[in-house]
Amino acid sequence: MYPINVVNNVSWLATILGGEVGTLPATYLGLPLGAKSMSIDIWNNVIEKCEKKLARWKTQYLSMGGRLTLINSVLDALPTYMMSLFPIPPGVTKRLDSIRRKFLWQGNKEKKGFHLVKWKSVISGKKNGGLGIKNLNLQSKALQMKWLWKYANGNQLLWERVIEAKYILEDKWMTKEVTTPYGVSLWRSIRNLWDEVKNNSKVKVFDGRKTMFWK
Structure with a gap:
């Protein structure tokens, strides 16, 4: 359990849940948790x-x-x-x-x-x-864009619902552009690539739920 700010009785809660209390930043599944995304x-x-x-x-x-x-x-x-x-x-x-x-x-x-x-x-x-x-820069960019592609294809996975609830949909494909400076640097860096993804993608119309071809 990794509390953010002050959490009362955190040790008691950890005992009930059968876990331990940790501090951020930490490592989870080999990736840094709670660290600045652009930190070297x-x-x-x-x-x-x-x-x-x-x-x-x-x-x-x-x-x-x-x-x-x-x-x-x-x-x-x-x-x-x-x-x-x-x-x-x-x-x-x-x-x-x-x-x-x-x-x-x-x-x-x-x-x-x-x-x-x-x-x-x-x-x-x-x-x-x-x-x-x-080319590491291009590879990094491609891997970031992959998240946008997954999100735009909308399988309503848990992480997609969390992103949608936090950043609000701009249209039926993507969230609004992230402009707040705190606590959102990871999604902001990914979201900033959306225009490039959109401009290099084609839409195939099926049931029309996400595509309005007259616009």
Whole structure:
């Protein structure tokens, strides 16, 4: 049980419910609970995991192809769980890009390796001449948009009903834009992407409950 502000008899309530009293911020299902969504500190665990992987790999002699495979299959996957809910701050992107870039070009060498291609090109898709290493900013944005897509498709799940009750529907697809400064930073950052999602989506009319085609 994590009380917000002052809660009377919280220990007694926790005993009745068979739980314990904790303090925020805390970790729940591997994600920070009650922390600022744009705080760099909540990403420290992800950065540490990447650095530990890197330290282990540096003891091995790997070709560039091998290093590229490890980046794509391991390093790119580590921040995905966090990015599925929290937008990645620029400082974290910069740090993770530095880790991946250094490992790609330098490997286990102590001396600085030559960066033969601009990082912007490296993180482009293979169809565009890149190496397919994920662009973390684009991946973070896509994962945030996924929540908007789920919400707009409206299965009336519990989290959707909570969002709707707190932020009020603007139309039949999305809540009103979040303008209040406190306690809503996570949904605000997601909601701010709605115009981009809407402008790149098509609506297929079925029973007309959510679509008015004459407007």
